[in-house]
Amino acid sequence: MGFYDDQVLPRFTNVALGKPMEPTRARVAEGLSGEVLEIGFGSGRNLPHLSPAVTRLLAVEPAAVGRRLAASRIAATPILVEFVGQDGQQLALPDASVDHVLVTWTLCTIPEVERALDETRRVLRPGGTLRFVEHGRSTNARVAQWQDRLTPIWGKLFGGCHLNRPVDKLIENAGLTLDTVRTYRMGRPEMFAFAYEGSASKQD
Template identity: 50%
Template structure:
């Protein structure tokens, strides 16, 4: 995401549960015009004040965090009223046969893909955390269906 931050972005407080991901992004982070600091690994305790952030972004992070409900509660806490949360995540598909395969493959997938869960239903998680869903798309991307169902959207903390 680093190369495409708009000019309005002043600072990024990053959470990344995958140490490998941080290593892979190191060159882009070093070259970034936007200051980036890491504030945690799993998002379950973000050391920032309440209502201190305008926007939060999650790119294939909620699917790997051990407790996504707790992480979303932290995102909700640090967002200002009216703040937005943009996301793209792997998750539970709508088709019964694909869901069966997702449950079957998930234990191995978690071990091979940095803890990535295939069976999380992100709309319910976001709503349970108090977010209002402004934009939402759920669709299959490229690749085998059990691994390729994505939740994409924007949620808002009520003003």
């Protein structure tokens, strides 16, 4: 991980995905319980939205600055937070070992996102859920074409971020069942702000 990705980008996302996104974070985290794995823990902005029913949060976060920025939020929560790795593509956890997985604005930047979602399914217990909010591929064909054109340069500027990933299809292709999914525009222009929000479950 280079200086920009490790030192600059975490500070940027801590602000850019800050206060205006808190209601969204609260919706996605609502009702979580037991052992929760968060892929892309970042600066810990989801922590205040977790219920006391969460007994332990297992955090995956590659950026050292993100982990440092999270220190005050970790100190303020009664939930045990344990860092368990830096790579969502290869989770150092046993099969069927967590109750839920939480991802917020993370799947766009994972290089091999299919592998990360396969790992998500592997570590979920039967009946466990993946809770997610992500930006991704617009359902408007013209906007999606622009996303395809802009993603290569966008990724170079923003830590490998992809504008054009079809989040719902990727989750289903990993063998998870989409229980709820809502698409909407987080802002303008749509090519940067088309959102997928919902929950998927592991059936067996």
